[in-house]
Amino acid sequence: MEEKVQVGIIGGGPAGLTAGIYLARAGISFRIFEPQVPGGMIFMIHQIENYPGFPEGISGAELASRMESQARRLGAEIVQKEVVRVEKSREEFILKLSDGTEERCRAVVVATGTRPKQLGIKGEQEFYGRGVSYCATCDGAFFRNQQVAVIGGGDSAVQEALYLSGICQKVYIVHRRDQLRAQKFLQKKAFEKENIELVWNAIPEAILGDNQVKKLQLRDKNTGKEKVLEVEGVFIYVGVEPKTEPVKELVKFSEDGFILAGEDTKTSQPGIFSAGDVRRKPSRQIVSAVADGCNSARAVEEYFLKK
DSSP, X not given: XXXXXXXXXXXXXXXXXXXXXXXHHHXXXXXXXXXXXTTGGGGGOSOBOSSTTOTTOBOXXXXXXXXXXXXXXXXXOEEOOOEEEEEEETTEEEEEETTSOEEEEXXXXXXXXXXXXXXXXXXTTXXXXXXXXXXXXXXXXXXXXXXXXXXXXXXXXXXXXXXXXTTSSEEEEEOSSSSOOSOHHHHXXXXXXXXXXXXXXXXXXXXXESSSEEEEEEEXXXXXXXXXXXXXXXXXXXXXXXXXXXXXXTSOBOTTSOBOOOTTOBOSSXXXXXXXXXXXXXXXXXXXXXXXXXXXXXXHHHHHHHO
């Protein structure tokens, strides 16, 4: 790599990009390592309606693009490589990259975010990319005028079901409980859509098909009876899990696998800070990720002043 920087930011989502913006304003050199598209998981969200400053809403792709542009305008360098491991070496950290190279820095901001959880049922892996998807915004267009199922009952599931309802002939929302967990205004929109049907107390058992998905097999949680939905696509939104592999040997974690760090983003390892959804906290929203990014930059400044 080129000249050494003071901070390595792992992850280019809202938290990582915001950390970069604030570090740039503080005159602290850094690089952002993001192997995928800058913006993280928000890039996959069709419409965001609760981010301040956008009363009419904004697409995830547009918000991600704006954040990236602002960070780059302030001098952020975004490296499209994955950090596979972080090692501690005396007064610095070594970032081991996916291409075999390494980067050395004085501090690390871990903003790796989360990945979608898998159901672990028959057919999920087999039909991934052939009817099984975790991103309606990415793949919805492939199912125009077809029948699809969305599995889950939270905000993401309902948001993406609403998006799919404008493309697909029929959208089933399959939920293992008898009521949704999504925000009330999203629920209201879903209930009002004529081509959205709620399937309650349903546990997915298998995804069936030949070369493509053809059916979703369900079991009623209360009666045990089986039911089959004739669908061409299955979109899975059953939660997320943290991406913590790069620092798994350096910091402490909560019981559910998230990095333990307070609002100041300081982890158990001095010099490593955790920002965004990968941090253990009660709310995982874009605004809270952005706040973490700001706090992590401030914490890095304080860390350097004490060194």
